[in-house]
Amino acid sequence: GAVVSQHPSRVICKSGTSVKIECRSLDFQATTMFWYRQFPKQSLMLMATSNEGSKATYEQGVEKDKFLINHASLTLSTLTVTSAHPEDSSFYICSARGTSGFTGELFFGEGSRLTVL
Amino acid sequence: AQSVTQLGSHVSVSEGALVLLRCNYSSSVPPYLFWYVQYPNQGLQLLLKYTTGATLVKGINGFEAEFKKSETSFHLTKPSAHMSDAAEYFCAVSAPRAAGNKLTFGGGTRVLVKP
Numbered sequence: 001g002a003v004v005s006q007h008p009s010r011v012i013c014k015s016g017t018s019v020k021i022e023c024r025s026l027d028f029q030a031t032t033m034f035w036y037r038q039f040p041k042q043s044l045m046l047m048a049t050s051n052e053g054s055k056a057t058y059e060q061g062v063e064k065d066k067f068l069i070n071h072a073s074l075t076l077s078t079l080t081v082t083s084a085h086p087e088d089s090s091f092y093i094c095s096a097r098g099t100s101g102f103t104g105e106l107f108f109g110e111g112s113r114l115t116v117l
Numbered sequence: 118a119q120s121v122t123q124l125g126s127h128v129s130v131s132e133g134a135l136v137l138l139r140c141n142y143s144s145s146v147p148p149y150l151f152w153y154v155q156y157p158n159q160g161l162q163l164l165l166k167y168t169t170g171a172t173l174v175k176g177i178n179g180f181e182a183e184f185k186k187s188e189t190s191f192h193l194t195k196p197s198a199h200m201s202d203a204a205e206y207f208c209a210v211s212a213p214r215a216a217g218n219k220l221t222f223g224g225g226t227r228v229l230v231k232p
Contacts, residue, residue: 006160034219043207043222044161093160095220106220108153108160 006109023094030096140208
C-alpha cells in the first residue's frame with residue numbers, strides 16, 4: 001500500500017522555539033494532506049487540510065499563525081508549530097490522499113510526538 | 118455534517134474470544150466508513166472500509182464489519198481474539214465527493230486481550 005512518512009518521530013524543544021514536522025508521501029503524489037492532533041488516550045482531531053500549491057484550510061479553533069502549514073510539492077507537507085508552549089505538546093499525525101482515483105481511503109504517517117519543556 | 122459514536126472506550130476480551138467493537142454514525146449522505154487500528158506511538162493503519170456494494174466487508178488480521186444502513190451502524194468483529202489485537206481502534210466516516218472529504222473519527226476503543 002501507499003506509504004506516508006513523518007519526520008521527526010519524536011522531538012523535544014524548549015518553550016518559545018519553533019518546530020517543523022515533515023510529512024512525505026513516498027510512493028504516490030498527494031494533492032491533499034491532512035494534519036491531525038491527538039491528545040493522550042483521545043481521538044484524532046483534524047487541524048487543517050493542506051492542498052498542494054494553495055493555502056491550507058484550518059478547522060475552527062485552530063490558530064493558523066500558530067500552526068503554519070506549507071504544501072509546496074505533491075509529496076511534501078510541513079507543519080510548523082511556532083513559539084511552542086507546553087500546551088502544544090501532543091502527538092501530531094498527517095495523512096494523505098492520492099491523485100488518482102478516490103475511494104475515501106487516507107494513508108497515515110507514523111506520527112510525531114512533540115514535547116515542549 | 119457527520120459524526121461517529123463508538124460505544125465503550127475500553128473493551129476487555131479473553132484470548133480466543135469474540136471481539137465486538139460498536140460504531141454508529143450519522144451522515145447526511147450515503148457514507149464511506151472505515152475502521153483503523155493504532156498501536157502505541159504509531160500512526161493509523163486501515164483495517165477495512167465500506168464504500169459501496171457488499172455490506173459485509175472483510176479486512177486484514179481476520180477482522181470484518183457489516184454496514185447496516187437501517188441501524189446506522191458499522192460494527193467491527195473478529196471471531197477469535199489474539200494477543201496482538203491489543204490496540205486502539207477508531208471508526209471513521211467520510212462523505213463521498215464532499216468538499217475536502219474529511220474523515221471524522223469516533224472517540225476510539227481500546228482493546229485489552231487477556232491471556
